[in-house]
Amino acid sequence: MTQALKSGGLRMTPQRLEIIREIAKAKDHPDADVILARVRERVPMLSRDTVYRTMDALVDAGLINKILMPRATRFDPDRLPHHHFICERCGKIVDIDADTVSPLPSVPRMLDGIGDVRAVHVHIQGVCHRCSEGHTQDQKRARS
């Protein structure tokens, strides 16, 4: 990941290194603030701006993906095609293997008369078991 950044003319700094490590291993699709909190345990002086700027750089470099959510944008280091189950109560995002929902929508590279396709994201919206059973952890309150 750090390699790909450098070849894009970007510089490697201690802050970026720690942020990259954190998002690379994250399995819960954290937002900028969560990443900030986690990295600050090691780098207390890290600023929120730097997190935003680094995430931007990583997205631009195609190394991570954005997931637009009601409260805040979240980030996904997994670039292999997969779907997302999104709980509308607690905001939890669960990766869904593309083969689970059979079959994967095969979108042509080019939609005639419309444009060319860069990526396909399938959002499966619902209510997770934990929430439907009442004990919503309110991981991070999700609006509407």
Next chain:
Amino acid sequence: MTQALKSGGLRMTPQRLEIIREIAKAKDHPDADVILARVRERVPMLSRDTVYRTMDALVDAGLINKILMPRATRFDPDRLPHHHFICERCGKIVDIDADTVSPLPSVPRMLDGIGDVRAVHVHIQGVCHRCSEGHTQDQKRARS
């Protein structure tokens, strides 16, 4: 649409009537501000708050859908299942018939061990022809 609102215990007001008319006929997935501007041509005293509150009510009633986008939330009156092509340059959203991308992802009602499914949204991200040919109208500048 107005019927469904009333049966939900909500009241019909001149503002709501005009807002509902506007979103019902909209084919371009407008955001709250665009709806405000359009309705104000007929109802100049309409406030932005009322648009937000009405859209919320319509979404809660299940009459329209939200589409989360970088700049602002957009709204879709078409409740029939379909996909969206989203231009990452100009932000244009084009409806894609579910049959065009063959086949439609058939997501089970219940994902074992995860939760139950309410809705599935397929976002096909790309660049529309107009933008790839250089004359981006910048319909509404889309960030990142």
Next chain:
DNA sequence: TTTTATGCAAAAGGTTTGCATCGTT
């Protein structure tokens, strides 16, 4: 008459930006 909706203004909250300084290359 009771209760919900409207408008106004202010607040909230996530994200971006200007600027001086610091650190990579």
Next chain:
DNA sequence: AACGATGCAAACCTTTTGCATAAAA
């Protein structure tokens, strides 16, 4: 040395909220 990155603070923008008033039911 040159230029990108960081931190701080302030700005931005969309969306939400408190409150008094107006208007549905």
